[in-house]
Amino acid sequence: MSFFAYPFMVHALEAGTIVAVMAAVTGWFVVLRRQTFAGHALSVMSFPGASGAALAGLPLPLGYFAACGIAAAAIAAGSRTDNRRNLAQESAVIGAVQVTGFALGFLFLSLYGGILENLENLLFGSFLGITATQVDVLAGVAVCALAFFAVVGRPLLFSSIDDLVARAGGVPVRALEIAFLLVLGLAVASTAQITGVLLVFALLVAPAAAAQQLTSSIAGGIGLSVAIGLLVTWTGLLLSYYTDYSVGFYVTTLAFAVYLAARLFRRLVRS
Amino acid sequence: MPAIELADVAVARDGRTVWSGANVDIERGEFVAVLGPNAAGKSTLIELLLGLLSPSAGTVSVLGAAPGTHGSEIGYVPQRHAFDQTPRIRGTDVVRLGLDGTRFGLPLPWRDGHRAQVQEAIELVGATEYAGRAIGECSGGEQQRLLIARALISSPQLLLLDEPLDSLDLPNQSSVSALVDRIRRERDVTVLLVAHDVNPLLPYLDRVIYVAGGRVLAGPPAQVITNETLTALYRTPIEVLRTSDGRLVVVGLPEAPAHHADRHAHP
Numbered sequence: 001m002s003f004f005a006y007p008f009m010v011h012a013l014e015a016g017t018i019v020a021v022m023a024a025v026t027g028w029f030v031v032l033r034r035q036t037f038a039g040h041a042l043s044v045m046s047f048p049g050a051s052g053a054a055l056a057g058l059p060l061p062l063g064y065f066a067a068c069g070i071a072a073a074a075i076a077a078g079s080r081t082d083n084r085r086n087l088a089q090e091s092a093v094i095g096a097v098q099v100t101g102f103a104l105g106f107l108f109l110s111l112y113g114g115i116l117e118n119l120e121n122l123l124f125g126s127f128l129g130i131t132a133t134q135v136d137v138l139a140g141v142a143v144c145a146l147a148f149f150a151v152v153g154r155p156l157l158f159s160s161i162d163d164l165v166a167r168a169g170g171v172p173v174r175a176l177e178i179a180f181l182l183v184l185g186l187a188v189a190s191t192a193q194i195t196g197v198l199l200v201f202a203l204l205v206a207p208a209a210a211a212q213q214l215t216s217s218i219a220g221g222i223g224l225s226v227a228i229g230l231l232v233t234w235t236g237l238l239l240s241y242y243t244d245y246s247v248g249f250y251v252t253t254l255a256f257a258v259y260l261a262a263r264l265f266r267r268l269v270r271s
Numbered sequence: 272m273p274a275i276e277l278a279d280v281a282v283a284r285d286g287r288t289v290w291s292g293a294n295v296d297i298e299r300g301e302f303v304a305v306l307g308p309n310a311a312g313k314s315t316l317i318e319l320l321l322g323l324l325s326p327s328a329g330t331v332s333v334l335g336a337a338p339g340t341h342g343s344e345i346g347y348v349p350q351r352h353a354f355d356q357t358p359r360i361r362g363t364d365v366v367r368l369g370l371d372g373t374r375f376g377l378p379l380p381w382r383d384g385h386r387a388q389v390q391e392a393i394e395l396v397g398a399t400e401y402a403g404r405a406i407g408e409c410s411g412g413e414q415q416r417l418l419i420a421r422a423l424i425s426s427p428q429l430l431l432l433d434e435p436l437d438s439l440d441l442p443n444q445s446s447v448s449a450l451v452d453r454i455r456r457e458r459d460v461t462v463l464l465v466a467h468d469v470n471p472l473l474p475y476l477d478r479v480i481y482v483a484g485g486r487v488l489a490g491p492p493a494q495v496i497t498n499e500t501l502t503a504l505y506r507t508p509i510e511v512l513r514t515s516d517g518r519l520v521v522v523g524l525p526e527a528p529a530h531h532a533d534r535h536a537h538p
Contacts, residue, residue: 164323218364
């Protein structure tokens with residue numbers, strides 16, 4: 001039976017495509033800014049977000065977005081000294097935020113008492129049961145995220161590479177940093193709905209990291225990152241459909257393979 | 272109108288006074304070296320001129336206006352070891368940020384009038400050969416030239432270079448110094464360059480600013496780099512020796528000039 005005959009498969013493809021594009025573009029900036037750890041911490045926030053929402057009787061995605069937003073604001077607030085990015089402090093703050101998120105997640109879960117439906121799907125992803133409404137929400141989020149990068153792309157790039165010079169030139173570095181983390185939180189919360197909380201990296205970091213191994217051109221790098229993200233997502237969905245194993249597993253494995261291949265390729269080219 | 276005027280200026284960081292009583296006048300087109308021991312407040316002076324810091328006393332005027340209001344009129348190369356984070360960004364793209372990095376919105380390729388300007392700036396610093404490579408893969412001297420190109424591309428009237436010769440080998444120190452001098456003559460810009468060693472710059476300097484012991488002293492090199500002036504500034508006996516090839520050696524500093532280990536402990 002054909003792939004496209006099932007509405008859930010069509011929705012899964014639509015959602016996967018949207019998420020792959022958004023995560024790849026966001027991820028390119030994440031890798032450039034060396035904020036992979038922040039990306040991971042924010043993805044983990046989906047867990048307290050979802051269990052908190054279950055406890056409060058709210059829709060799960062609302063919990064995702066709220067928890068990611070709060071964590072993004074906390075990381076942005078705690079990671080500067082003397083008005084400059086302090087990478088050592090930033091990673092310590094992220095670690096603290098992440099572990100607090102985990103702890104709160106377990107607390108909410110035990111307070112909730114019941115079994116959180118689809119906990120495994122929450123952690124490892126599922127393409128089953130993605131509704132048309134969810135696809136619309138994802139599309140809306142993606143449009144916002146991409147519009148954000150279209151508008152602030154250059155100043156964000158400038159402040160990512162050279163914080164001090166950008167600030168001297170009048171770029172609102174601090175505001176951009178907070179806004180970026182919030183958009184990252186949004187992107188991560190959306191991606192987590194496909195890949196699961198624990199495997200967000202597969203679409204957020206791996207395509208962008210592979211692309212930056214292969215090219216140092218900006219447009220080329222973002223384009224390549226998107227292409228890898230799409231390839232990995234589509235292939236993962238197809239394999240998952242035909243073999244019944246989790247889509248998160250396939251997407252992650254494929255993304256890792258692409259990253260590894262990119263590293264090997266670069267090494268060969270350089271030697 | 273002078274390029275830089277400091278009248279009785281003091282600056283503080285975290286409530287601690289870094290230096291005070293600074294009176295400095297820099298004319299337009301001058302090549303000025305900022306010298307002094309580590310953590311004396313040389314970079315603080317640069318940040319003050321950029322408007323990233325406010326003086327705790329006195330008045331500062333840069334190109335006839337208050338600091339922080341100049342935007343592209345000032346080109347700035349901050350202190351750094353290298354692009355040790357190795358961002359995978361081409362040198363040309365880094366240079367281009369000096370032109371449009373502060374602008375919002377998508378760069379539209381069909382309205383791209385910047386390409387020629389980027390090429391010109393890169394040629395001016397002699398970086399054409401390696402500007403297409405990722406900047407993290409360029410050598411220290413190559414990175415420094417690219418960063419100078421970025422600072423120059425908006426045709427600034429004032430260049431602030433914070434230890435651009437740092438971590439360069441001697442031939443590169445001389446050639447970057449000569450490059451900066453050529454640029455200031457061709458482009459008629461005022462240059463303020465923070466340095467540890469005055470010698471590579473000595474042939475070109477109009478003035479030096481010494482920052483030491485909580486004080487700031489400015490004047491022509493021949494007047495400032497003398498036994499009497501430096502001894503008074505450091506409050507410890509200092510001797511300036513001139514070698515047969517014209518290099519200056521400053522002896523008796525509380526801190527050996529070659530000792531750079533803690534240079535980056537203080538921002």
